[in-house]
Amino acid sequence: MPTERDVTASEREITEPVDLCLPSGRLNPAAVGWSRRPLHRTALRGWGRAKRWEYWGVMTPTHVIGLTVASLDYAAQHQLWVLDRATGEEVDRVAVVPFARGAVLPASLGGGPASARARGMEATITEGDCRTRLRARTDRVQVDLLSVVGENHESLGVVVPWSDRQFQYTVKDVARPVTGTIVVDGTAHDVPEDGSWAVLDHGRGRWPYSMRWNWGAGSGVVDGHVVGVQVGGRWTDGTGSTENALMLDERVHKNSDELVWEYDRADWLAPWRVHDAARERVDLTFTPFHERASRMNLGIVAGETHQCFGTWTGWMTTDAGDRVRVDGVEGWAEEARNRW
Numbered sequence: 001m002p003t004e005r006d007v008t009a010s011e012r013e014i015t016e017p018v019d020l021c022l023p024s025g026r027l028n029p030a031a032v033g034w035s036r037r038p039l040h041r042t043a044l045r046g047w048g049r050a051k052r053w054e055y056w057g058v059m060t061p062t063h064v065i066g067l068t069v070a071s072l073d074y075a076a077q078h079q080l081w082v083l084d085r086a087t088g089e090e091v092d093r094v095a096v097v098p099f100a101r102g103a104v105l106p107a108s109l110g111g112g113p114a115s116a117r118a119r120g121m122e123a124t125i126t127e128g129d130c131r132t133r134l135r136a137r138t139d140r141v142q143v144d145l146l147s148v149v150g151e152n153h154e155s156l157g158v159v160v161p162w163s164d165r166q167f168q169y170t171v172k173d174v175a176r177p178v179t180g181t182i183v184v185d186g187t188a189h190d191v192p193e194d195g196s197w198a199v200l201d202h203g204r205g206r207w208p209y210s211m212r213w214n215w216g217a218g219s220g221v222v223d224g225h226v227v228g229v230q231v232g233g234r235w236t237d238g239t240g241s242t243e244n245a246l247m248l249d250e251r252v253h254k255n256s257d258e259l260v261w262e263y264d265r266a267d268w269l270a271p272w273r274v275h276d277a278a279r280e281r282v283d284l285t286f287t288p289f290h291e292r293a294s295r296m297n298l299g300i301v302a303g304e305t306h307q308c309f310g311t312w313t314g315w316m317t318t319d320a321g322d323r324v325r326v327d328g329v330e331g332w333a334e335e336a337r338n339r340w
Contacts, residue, residue: 010239011256012267014039020159020169020204021045027159027167032241035157036252038146042169043107049073051168051340052105054114054125055201056134057217058145059330062086062192063182064290064309065143068137069103069116069123072340075301078116078123080136080143082184083290083309090292091184093138095121109171109202132200134180145180145191147198154252155200156245160236167169168205168235174331175228175247176200199331210339211235214261215243216274216286218312225249227326229284229312231274233261241273245280246316246324253318255281263333268293268306272333275314284314284326286333307334 010128012033020031020038025045044050053070064083072078083090095118097103100339102117114125123136131151134145155173162168178198180191197219218229228247236242244255259282262273279304288308295304309332315323 004007004183011254013254014157015043019043026164027052027161029164031169032161034158034159034241034254036154038109038155038157038171038202039156040159040169041102044204044206046236049153049166049206051203051205051207053201053203055104055203056125057194057199057201057332058134058178058191059219060178060182060189060196060307062189063184063191064073065145066292066307067125067143068106069105069114069125071100071103071105072301073100073109074098076100076116076118076172078103078118078293080121080123080138080141080291082143083292084184087288088290091138091140093121093141095119108204132198134198140185142183145178145182145198146180147176149176150250153250154247156230156247156252158236158241158243160205160239160241160243162208162239166206166208168203170243171200171202172203172217172230172243172245173200173202174217174230175226175250180263197330200281207340212335212337214333214335216272216284216331216333218326218329220326221328222327222329223326224264225324226326227329228307229326229329229331230284231259231284231318233259233274246318246326248318248324253316255316257281263335265306265335268308272308274333281317282315284312284316286331287311287313288333289311301340303336303338303340305334305336307332307336 060064066081106112213235214233232243288310
């Protein structure tokens with residue numbers, strides 16, 4: 001059963017705009033830290049090892065949606081995946097395009113639209129003032145969604161420094177209300193404001209060739225408060241950075257512990273446990289209802305992901321040390337292994 005050791009990191013909060021890279025293309029030491037808003041300018045120099053992506057996960061009372069627009073330099077990898085929660089049917093379209101032709105991703109978050117044009121799939125992600133519109137189309141699915149947040153809404157931005165040549169900037173933006181329409185095989189489904197949530201995973205960086213990670217996210221309303229869960233592991237180990245935080249009524253409460261992840265790789269639908277070693281700041285249980293498994297092997301590029309959707313229970317602490325229950329918050333927990 002995989003686990004993670006528990007280490008408390010000391011992280012610096014970034015409060016002013018900063019360049020991710022030096023003029024040489026190496027990591028800017030002043031960029032290492034975390035932020036409550038997207039403050040990093042993330043233009044990447046050179047070609048061949050840069051990764052750029054926008055992933056949006058959306059959970060509604062009737063469907064789950066995963067939309068990816070990604071460039072790995074030597075290839076683009078786009079995906080529109082939809083799950084019907086009542087029937088368990090998945091509709092999936094993946095497009096892999098050599099040399100990332102047809103992929104447009106802004107240098108920095110909010111710097112312009114992201115879009116994908118590939119055979120059998122089109123997608124556009126447009127950022128505005130406190131709002132994001134997601135539009136995508138395949139032969140079986142059409143998605144048109146709008147996520148609007150308040151002016152005080154915070155997100156978690158983190159720079160993970162493996163070295164001065166390999167590093168990643170990520171923004172995890174959880175608990176975003178979303179509305180709109182999903183059309184599957186000609187049947188339209190409304191995305192209601194009540195009980196529908198979007199989560200953004202924005203990434204820009206230069207990665208090692210082989211990497212594993214855990215990621216968990218959740219969004220919902222508990223005891224009248226908007227609650228977001230954001231936890232991660234493995235890929236940040238030993239870097240001094242973590243991507244763990246509680247979102248409470250639009251405010252980020254950062255957690256700098258390397259968390260323990262416990263789950264059964266022989267039974268992905270068994271409950272997962274995520275906590276710090278002493279269970280003083282984080283103690284979560286995740287109970288899945290559906291596993292999304294994907295495998296790809298294109299030689300030098302390969303990956304395997306098990307993303308489980310379900311419900312979080314337990315608690316996380318605020319900056320002041322107060323425990324906040326997350327019982328009933330819906331989202332996902334995953335393990336990914338990639339060679340890329």
